[in-house]
Amino acid sequence: MRLPKAIKDNLYFLLAETKSQVASLRVFLETGSPSVAHRILDRRGYTYNLKMRIYDSCNVTLQRAPKGDTDLYSLRAAETIASDLERLSDICHDCVRLIGALTHHNYLKNLPNLALLNKISSGIDMIETALNDDDTQLALKIGDIEGKLDQAYARLFALHIKQLCKTKQTEQTITSLFVAHRIEAMGDVMRDISESIISAKLGKPMRIDRFRSLDAALTDLGLIGAEVQTLAQTNSGSGVAAISLAHGDANGYAGIFKDGTKNKLNNERESVENWHEIFPGLAPRILSYNTHGKNASLLIEHLPGLTFEQALLQKNDKTLARALKCLTQTLNAVWSETKRSQGVPARHTQQLGKRLGDVIAIHPEFEAIGGEVCGAQIKSLEQLLDGAHKVEKANPAPFSVYIHGDFNLDNIIFDDDTRQIRFIDLHRSCYMDYVQDIAVFMVSNYRLQVLDQTTRCRICAIATEFHDFAAEFAAKNADPTFELRLGLGLARSFISSTRFILDKTLAKNMFLRGVYILERIQGVTPKTAQSFRLPIQELFA
Structure with a gap:
């Protein structure tokens, strides 16, 4: 030293x-x-x-x-x-x-x-x-x-x-x-x-288990002496680093190194392999996989291009339009190719119920919902979830497709040179109701912590156009309760995502949107389920 x-x-x-x-x-x-x-x-x-x-x-x-x-x-x-x-x-x-x-x-x-x-x-x-x-x-x-x-x-x-x-x-x-x-x-x-x-x-900063994993991965590919640049530490505890062949040259990346629990990374490896079998070309190649006790590491192919978040924030409307068009075309192809007649429920209300404790821990003021105002009874969040759960059980998905499972903006890569969309961070991929990915994508736009009006308008436009694309796919594939299930997914994502948001104004706006949707869902009956609609533009404005 x-x-x-x-x-x-x-x-x-x-x-x-x-x-x-x-x-x-x-x-x-x-x-x-x-x-x-x-x-x-x-x-x-x-x-x-x-x-x-x-x-x-x-x-x-x-x-x-x-x-x-x-x-x-x-x-x-x-x-x-x-x-x-x-x-x-x-x-x-x-x-x-x-x-x-x-x-x-x-x-x-x-x-x-x-x-x-x-x-x-x-x-x-x-x-x-x-x-x-x-x-x-x-x-x-x-x-x-x-x-x-x-x-x-x-x-x-x-x-x-x-x-x-x-x-x-x-x-x-x-x-x-x-x-x-x-x-x-x-x-x-x-x-x-x-x-x-x-x-x-x-x-x-380097832990011993991570150093051993990184050393093993680089040795497998003969990349001893390569530059290692930390990119992120995920919410689940995994580390992400870029392996560069040339110092400071982003185009020289040889791969992306990820380390974390064996269970998570093994799931990601299996999901990547499944993607290669089900829909080749979307997932990156796995260059190396090593385990060390309870931990594991992956060295995966570096994908050139921008994340969808970068495309949205860089204020180039033509690039963003190409990215959205490429994304919707890709999803249409994936969903059509992998569609199965057996539905797999997303269980949005159960997902939200499991995360509600973490939400309240960060925002204890959200627990105050409910009570009586001027003689009118206001349902608590738990009562709203109970009612939404009954509606969800009565309106199952008519089919399932192979979904990403964590469809945030930074897990979607767009290469403008080749006009190609690629997916990363695939450890949650599985067959499920496609509204799971749709809701996560739409809310991950809204929760971007940018305040300028121009960008907020772009966010609203992207969410609206993406919703229209998904609704058109639903209509073509005989899915009459798409909008209702999407509402459940949006409520879950709006509320559960606040556990990552410390900005009180943004968190409150997201929480109230989720509560509003849950309140709308309370009145749904078997006769009105197919006609349920949401004011998408107003929700994402």
Whole structure:
């Protein structure tokens, strides 16, 4: 890491102090010596002072150094590592306090807690070398200590449970278990230190599991040394990065790297493969897939072009018109090709019911709907959902098609050169009622947080034209309750999307539109279901 001498020196002093604390804890576990215990507890102030010196030096460096002449990630790593080393010292103090009340310290050295400390000591020895050499492989070894401690602690836990069943020294056994648990927590700290070293080396935040996944994906394609640019962190916790062959050249992207839970990414891989079979050419190619424990990674083909959101916001009406025309033609082809006679319900009211808690957590004022106004009863949101649910059950979809499943604007790619639409982020693709995608697309237009009147008019126009296209498809395919089911989908998307919106005005506008639609649906009967209509232009104005 590229650090000023003052920071580096204090970091090494803190490493030496932490190593001394861990060594003293080992001696204390072996001997129970009061003097060793006091030595550990008395050094806490020195550890804190060293950490604060590093903090202060990092702040001074940021303030005084010319712009662009500081290694921000190295400074950030130095601060994080300083805090982590203090945490290791704090754990040593905790262990001393736990043991302090015991009268028979000799019992502790007969249980194998010392083996855990040996792993921590070896890890601390590696930190200085890893910092000096920016050695990511050594950093990985430091991080691996966490897994080894977890396994060792699991064995110790079982051993302590057996001891509790047959020993009279219950207090000592329980204390020893607590000490083992605190030492096991040191493994988490070592993992954090490992990730800080790797992040400083790469110049971007990087978790160990993500680094291993990325390394495996690049190795599969022979792209060692490629530029990695973070693009996004999704709401579901996945990371998205671009792999570039040439520094700063967007056209040089070799692929898009995604990492996250194995379940989600495996679903996306299977969905992409399904798209290739069902409708070739829409989904990107999968270049690499790797799993690591509960996590997985995908390296997928980079698709050139603009997202539909970019096309909408760049204020080029001709490009936007071509994008919408291409999108509707593509959807018409997909829906017609994949249409099945068996309907699959979207269950909009159930979807909204599951997300309502998250909505209220962000916007507690939405819970106040309902009650009585001037003698008139106003239904609560739960009552509106109950009524809408009955209407939804009575009006099932007449057929199903293969849908995207997360049809937001940024998951649609338009290549203006080839006049081609492509889809990304396909982990929710399945056969379902097509109004699911229609509602998500329309509301993802409305929820864009732009205020200028020109753009809001474009948003309304896009939503209206897209609705008209979908309504025409419904008419041609004998779907008389399309508008009613779309209303259910729009209500769900308007209300549930507010959990991602902190702007109170926009969130309120979306919520009230959703409530308005639910109120309209309350009066639907079997005789009026097919004639149900919504004022689309007014809803999206």
